[in-house]
Amino acid sequence: MKNREKYKNELVKVCKSGELMKFFNDYVVPTYDCGNYEVINAEKVALLTALWLDEEYKEEPEVDWSKVEVDTPILVSMNEEDWGYWSRRHFAEYRDGVVYAFKDGATSWTTNLKTEWPYAKLAEPQE
Known part of the structure; x- marks a missing residue:
C-alpha cells in the first residue's frame, strides 16, 4: 500500500x-x-x-507502553481522524490497556493529575 x-x-x-x-x-x-x-x-x-x-507505507512499530518511563514526551489525541491534531503530553502510566498522561502537559514533578487518552504515540525527539 x-x-x-x-x-x-x-x-x-x-x-x-x-x-x-x-x-x-x-x-x-x-x-x-x-x-x-x-x-x-x-x-x-x-x-x-x-x-x-508514491512510497510504500511503513507501519509504525507497536509501542510496549508497559516499558515507557514516566515523564516520557508523548503525543495524544481523542480522535483517530484528527490526523495532525496531536497534543503534547508526558506519559504518566499504562493501566488496563489505557495510556494516561499528566494533565495539561505537566510532569510528575508538578502534578499527580492524569488523563486517559484513546490514541497515543511516542513523540519524536526535537532538534
Missing part, C-alpha cells in the same frame, strides 16, 4: 482545508529530513510530496 492510499482521507481534508503546510511538515519532512514548508520553495514542496505519496 502506498502512502497516497493510506492517507487518502487526510489528503482530502488537506485539499479542502488548505492545510498543506501542516501535512507536509508532519509527514514529508520527517521522511526526507528536509527543511520545513516555510523554508523551502514551492517546487521542492511539490516534488517531495509527490515522491512521498
